Amino acid sequence: xxxENVKTLNSDNLxxxxxxxxxxxxxxxxxxxxxxxxxLILCVFQISYSALLNISKIVIYHGxxxxxxxxxxxxxxRNETLKKEVENFNSLKKVESIARNNxxxxxxxxxxxxxxxxxxxxxxxxxxxxxxxxxxxxxxxSKFNLNENSTVTx
Numbered sequence: 001x002x003x004e005n006v007k008t009l010n011s012d013n014l015x016x017x018x019x020x021x022x023x024x025x026x027x028x029x030x031x032x033x034x035x036x037x038x039x040l041i042l043c044v045f046q047i048s049y050s051a052l053l054n055i056s057k058i059v060i061y062h063g064x065x066x067x068x069x070x071x072x073x074x075x076x077x078r079n080e081t082l083k084k085e086v087e088n089f090n091s092l093k094k095v096e097s098i099a100r101n102n103x104x105x106x107x108x109x110x111x112x113x114x115x116x117x118x119x120x121x122x123x124x125x126x127x128x129x130x131x132x133x134x135x136x137x138x139x140x141x142s143k144f145n146l147n148e149n150s151t152v153t154x
Contacts, residue, residue, distance in 0.1 A: 088094050099105040106112035125131040 040080065065067075089098075096107075104112060125134045
């Protein structure tokens with residue numbers, strides 16, 4: 001019997017079957033490993049993509065926090081100045097000066113004299129030469145005069 005087993009083992013038909021089974025197993029294992037590699041690559045891609053999105057959100061929110069803190073600081077400064085103005089307007093002297101200067105009011109037994117200065121009558125230029133000179137005086141020369149006055153006073 002042993003001889004028969006040896007003969008069957010050595011036969012080409014059995015060897016081909018064993019090789020075929022091994023080859024099928026190795027292709028299954030390769031396919032399985034390839035599939036797992038692709039799945040892992042997709043997972044790594046998804047993780048890196050979400051990490052980038054989270055980092056960008058963190059940067060955006062940090063910028064918003066900085067802007068809101070700056071806005072809060074400016075609002076607090078504005079609040080302090082308004083509080084000081086309210087305190088100033090509560091004093092009687094301040095109210096009186098506003099009434100006299102802005103509202104043109106007078107105290108009891110005072111006469112308010114308002115001097116209106118008449119507006120200078122501007123004649124409209126008729127000729128082209130007068131129009132050019134008028135345009136130059138109104139638009140260009142007045143700007144240079146303002147700039148010279150502001151530099152002198154500073």
